[in-house]
Amino acid sequence: MVSRVIPVEDFDLVIFGGTGDLARRKILPGLFRRYLSGQMPDTSRIIGAARSDLDDAGYRDMVREAIAEFGGEEAKNTQELSAFIAQLHYVTVDAKGDGGWSELHEMIRFEAVNAFYFSVAPSLFGDLAERLHTYKIADKDSRVVVEKPFGRDLDTARELNATLAQHFDEKQIYRIDHYLGKETVQNLMAVRFGNILFEPLWNNHYVDHIEITVAETVGVGGRGAYYDKSGAMRDMVQNHLMQLLCLIAMEAPSVFDADAVRDEKLKVIRALQPVEPHHIVRGQYDRAGDEPSYREDAGNERSFTESFIAMRTEIANWRWAGVPFYLRTGKKLKARASEIVVVFKDLGHSIFPGDQERHRNILSIQLQPNEGMQLRVTIKEPGPGGMRLVDVPLDMTFAEALEGDNDTVDAYERLIMDVIRGNQTLFMRGDEVEAAWEWTDPIIQGWEARGDVPKLYDQGSAGPDDALLLMHREGRRWSQIKA
Template sequence: MVSRVIPVDQFDLVIFGGTGDLARRKILPGLFRRFLSGQMPEGARVIGAARSDLDDAGFRDMIGQAIEEFGGEETADKDRLAAFLECIHYVAVDATGEGGWAQLKDLIRENVVRAFYFSVAPSLFGALAERLHGHGIADRNSRLVVEKPFGRDLETAKALNATLAEHFQEDQIYRIDHYLGKETVQNLMAVRFGNILFEPLWNNHYVDHIQITVAETVGVGGRGGYYDKSGAMRDMVQNHLMQLLCLIAMEAPNQFEADAVRDEKLKVIRALQPVDFHHIVRGQYDARGDEPSYREDVENPRSHTECFVALKCQIANMRWSGVPFYLRTGKKLKGRTSEIAVVFKDLGHSIFEGDEKRHRNILAIRLQPNEGIDLQVTIKEPGPGGMRLIDVPLDMTFADALGDDVDEATDAYERLIMDVIRGNQTLFMRGDEVEAAWAWTDPIIEGWQTRNDVPKHYDIGSTGPEDAMMLLHRDGRRWREIKG
């Protein structure tokens, strides 16, 4: 089987914050992989822009070291790495002043795709957008990539959207969420809308409930200062989990086109009902041995910020009325798992005498680790002794099923950056999506503050607070296992 790769046009990609951690760990190693795969056309250029006083040679040395550290096995090809580094340039730019902008304008070419990646704090977005416009560096055909957080509440999200809209049209703005670049997330739409097997069953007549879990084994690490002001609700639920919820619940768009897809996602967010505070659990991990607690990690002994959230929500529309969606995310948990599980209803009647076990079909979409999809089905247990039923998965791990056609090294960032160059906004959030998500999230956070809600404590290496288990047990259901 031969993969068909859509080519990209000639481009200049400017990375503001080009010396930062994200550029070094993700963006530039990802672009090197696209270079190796032949997706970067000959002559394409990547321009780093930051405050550091570097020249092209100094920046290339920095990026070469970063690629060797974070790039994987492909960095063994030193000749190809050297050829890629020849595509790299650097300009020292003052984001809030005038230094370096004339040099950047002279370096940018005419008649190529111009893309600008804002890998900087949101407080600099306005200054950068204003100077790109004022110096004539960005034109109507330019593209702007912005990283989350897209605000910290509805008010700041609106202000951020308004700032960007002063100099860029909505069809030029690419709000990047790397979760949407994962192979399995994109396959959600293929599975749902490309197979007649599932679409007739994708509703409240056949689906009992849906679980979305993003579990991490790591703590807050060096992000303590940021994270303690944000928390899991802002950092994960409002964007990553919300987007997964939209993709699993949305109606079929009339075509696979950016605004058609995003229109349907927006309808899901607007149909989300307010969440009762009894249906939300917040948590913080405790210390274990030499491993510090959350409060020690963020150096705030009185912190009430959550690093774990579990909640039950409902979508008020004809398709999903009565079907609960259970969302769960947390740090320092038992295992690293990102999964969407569609749990179908029980059979109305079993014809098999003596079979008292509940058998359910479950479609599980694994985002990490080992991206893939499996469908749990009920079969006869092999061997003599009568009709004994067992549940087994029909497993499609992409690397096993597709072999060489799966590029395991491909990172979500590099897929999405190539979509920017192609001008495809399908997997990027629109401004009204972001604002609608905050409009649903804000009352939950405000409710915690009003009630002076205190997170429940849980053990490192567990599945989270006991109250999160009860969230499903009260409904006669159970969370799927987080595997260590």
């Protein structure tokens, strides 16, 4: 089966922060891969905009080096790379001043789709938005892409949304969360709503509990100063895990349309129950030999910021009432893995004599590092000796069925192309962001008021022992964190 690549319209994409780490590692290599696939028109242009004093030639040299470092095997296609590089331009701009804005206005082709990627600190969003309109660079058809963090609490999120709303309509704003661009995340919606097999079982009559895990093997490293003001709750739970929770739990939208999908996600967030203090476990990774502790990485020996968090919550609606949702994420854990695990209930009665094992159907949806799905089913163990049951995984990665479809698309690639198409389905809406903070803020305020101290955990483990007890005391066990 060959992937069908549909070209997008002619566009001008301006990347503010075009010399930054995100642009070099993800955005520009991703755009090059889209160019190689034939999805990006030859007439389209990418305009880097930053404070650095560069010209077009200097910027092209920088991008060539970035793609050589982060572009993978595709970077060896020197002929196509040269053609792509020729589509790049650069302008030096002052986000808080007037320098460069007139030049940028002259560069923009208003007959093409115009998109502006704010790959900068949120504190600059307002300045950029104001100048885009003052200099008549953006209009009612322009699109703006903003990176997380979308605030650090409800008040700052509302302020950020209000700032953007002064210059852009909600339908022009694309709040990007790269988790939603992953193939398996989107496949989750296809599996749920495109197959009669799963949807009748997707409720509290058949599901015992659901786990969402995002585990990392790295520490905070060079992000220590930022991370220490954020922590796992703000950095991961409020956005990434919240979005995964919404997709796994939402009702079927009436149509596959951006606002219809986001309406259903919003209902899930608003139905989330408050989290009780005894249903939260916070942790910090400890020193391990020569490997520094979290506090050493963060440069703050008195830090109470969590590098790990696990919690139990429920959704107060008819579909999910009584079904626990367990969320966990952390750094310096035993493996890098992002996974959703749907554990179905036990059979009401086993007809097989002598079978004392608990056999449960378990659907595992792995988002990284190897995207795919597995359904654990119970079968007869091969061989003579009676009816002995064994659990085996049913592979649902579709690798063989889709053999030959080698166009593996990075999340950023897909999302940027969706911006050009004007498709907001995989982007967060302003009211979603605010609703997520409304649920998150009381949790953070609660542990701060109680003076809770994160539990130390060993690097390379599954987190603090208390996180295991979070499920053990209810007769459940976390799925193993496996790469």
